[in-house]
Amino acid sequence: MGIFSRLADIVNSNLNALLASAEDPEKIIRLIIQEMEDTLVEVRSSAVRTIAERRELERRAEALRREEADWQAKAELALTRGREDLARGALLARGHRAQARASVEQQVAVIVGALAQQNEDIAKLQSKLADAKAREQSYAARRNTANNRLKVRERLHDDRIGDAFFRFEQAERALDQMEGKVESYDLGMGAGGRTPGRSPTLEEELAGLEADASVNDELAALKARLGNRLPPAESGSKE
Numbered sequence: 001m002g003i004f005s006r007l008a009d010i011v012n013s014n015l016n017a018l019l020a021s022a023e024d025p026e027k028i029i030r031l032i033i034q035e036m037e038d039t040l041v042e043v044r045s046s047a048v049r050t051i052a053e054r055r056e057l058e059r060r061a062e063a064l065r066r067e068e069a070d071w072q073a074k075a076e077l078a079l080t081r082g083r084e085d086l087a088r089g090a091l092l093a094r095g096h097r098a099q100a101r102a103s104v105e106q107q108v109a110v111i112v113g114a115l116a117q118q119n120e121d122i123a124k125l126q127s128k129l130a131d132a133k134a135r136e137q138s139y140a141a142r143r144n145t146a147n148n149r150l151k152v153r154e155r156l157h158d159d160r161i162g163d164a165f166f167r168f169e170q171a172e173r174a175l176d177q178m179e180g181k182v183e184s185y186d187l188g189m190g191a192g193g194r195t196p197g198r199s200p201t202l203e204e205e206l207a208g209l210e211a212d213a214s215v216n217d218e219l220a221a222l223k224a225r226l227g228n229r230l231p232p233a234e235s236g237s238k239e
Contacts, residue, residue, distance in 0.1 A: 015131060026139045029132055036129045043125065047118050054111040057104050064101035068094050 015032070019025045071094035078086035200208070 013128065015128070015135065019135070026136075026143070029136050029139065033129065033132045033136060036125060036132060040122070040125055040129065043118060043122055047115065047122070050111055050115055050118065054108055054115065057108045057111065061101050061104040061108060064097050064104060068097040068101060071097060 019028060071090045075087045075090035075094065078084070078090055
């Protein structure tokens with residue numbers, strides 16, 4: 001049994017209400033789309049038959065109009081030849097054709113009105129169908145997004161990821177120990193990073209001279225600033 005019982009149900013349907021009350025909106029929207037598409041095919045097929053019927057009636061009306069004109073011409077010819085009796089018969093036949101043509105034209109008018117209503121219904125049905133398909137795509141996109149987020153969350157809570165980070169921490173601790181061993185070899189070295197008893201290198205001697213010069217400059221500046229406040233013995237012993 002379909003969700004809709006007739007075309008008017010679809011045209012006047014409220015998709016929001018239908019989906020809001022559904023336990024499985026995605027399933028309902030798929031059923032709605034299928035029924036709308038089936039109905040659209042049926043309505044179009046019916047419209048094709050109606051259009052064919054209208055054209056046939058229009059051709060019939062045109063034929064009756066020609067017959068009507070033909071009997072009118074025959075009535076006029078009979079009168080010009082003095083045959084009033086034949087003229088009466090021709091006018092009677094023309095009247096029958098006129099009545100038949102009027103009836104056919106009335107049928108055509110009814111069919112034209114029905115086609116106009118069908119055209120309006122088809123337009124509304126197509127709009128409803130487009131809305132339903134858009135909702136179906138929206139549901140699919142939301143479902144995919146939710147599935148992807150769920151997968152990410154599951155991976156974040158995966159024990160294998162925790163185990164990997166634990167292994168990283170172990171590797172960092174191992175590196176810390178290696179670096180600690182390297183630094184331990186530098187312990188006990190003298191000033192300038194030189195082991196006692198070892199002959200200084202050229203770089204180390206130059207660095208020592210620069211350090212001594214800097215200290216001598218600072219000492220001379222301090223003496224100049226203190227001036228007379230220095231004891232005589234200390235002032236003369238360094239000069």
